Amino acid sequence: MSGFTRHRKSGAAVTTFTAFEADLLRSLAGQLIELLRNESATEEIASDDLEDLLDFSGPTREPEDPVLARLFPTAYPEDEDAAAEFRRYTEADLRNGKAAGAATVIDTLEDAGLPAEPQDGLFIDVELDPATALTWLRSFTDMRLAIATRLGIEEGDEEFWYSLPDDDPRAQVHDIYDWVGYLQETLVRAVGG
Template sequence: MTHGFSRHRRTRTSVAVFSAFEADLIRSLAGQLVELLRNENAAPQAEDELERMLDFSGPTAEPEDPVLARLFPTAYPEDEEAAGEFRRFTEGTLRDGKAAAAAAVIDSLEAAGLRDVDPDDDTQPTEVEVELDTAAARTWLRSLTDMRLAIGTRLEIRDGDEGDWEDLPDDDPRRPVHDIYSWLGFLQETLVDSISR
């Protein structure tokens, strides 16, 4: 398992060495996030030319998917009309930004040498070293946060119930997913630490 991110002394970049499996897992999670965010049902067509030009054609209702509802919470829970207008003017841009961040994670992993897994290819790298400048590290941090929120929402993790999750038996099917959730948290912590040094 990776030791997380660290600050490179000479280049001042954030560096992590992932096993090929870990890098492929991150790529898969980022790809799933992009797919969820780019769901065509969530982005209605603009009603007029000005809306299309200004990109103010976002949805007005809270997303049905719990992950999307968590990623795009209602801004004004006490005022449905104001919440809908706020969502209409902001959600499209926010979705695009989150999808672009997840795509950038995929791009940086592939630029670092990650390829599609082929069990018959013995030339594939066993490790993938990712080196991120500050801007790329912040992009990764945003995307790791979104991935972790998505997993936490699917698992229905709540504040204060971490002990229950740590006590899950090894044969519980939620255990490996929670382990990924915890690992992403570890990556977030080490990435924040490497940026702030």
């Protein structure tokens, strides 16, 4: 398992993944896209002609899925109407941006040579320009928030996670959470120079 480093000449962030690691990242990004696209949080709201033209038909209530609620927290918890209006005008674009970022992770891996069915012994060399690296960093954050929410990870509970037996599925998912965090940390260093 290697993290990202900065390429001396190009300044790009580079790493090499095994086919298994690259496929795991592709799977996490795909699951994130699916989650972002599947839950409908919109309700019919009376609108005027200008709003119809600009399509402000975004979600107005907090998502039911706890991961989506964590990714899109309520902006004004003390004012339900203001929160609904804010969400209506912003959440659709935020969802689209997060989904596009996850799609960039997938596209980058596939452009680097990740086949539809990973092969043993295959290595994938990834090179990220600064803009793509920032997109990956945001996607890593989204992936880690999703995993942390599903597992119930809280600050300061490392001892619990490290005490789980290796064959516990939660321990295995926590290892993925840690790995994505490691990738994120090394990518930050590679981008920062």
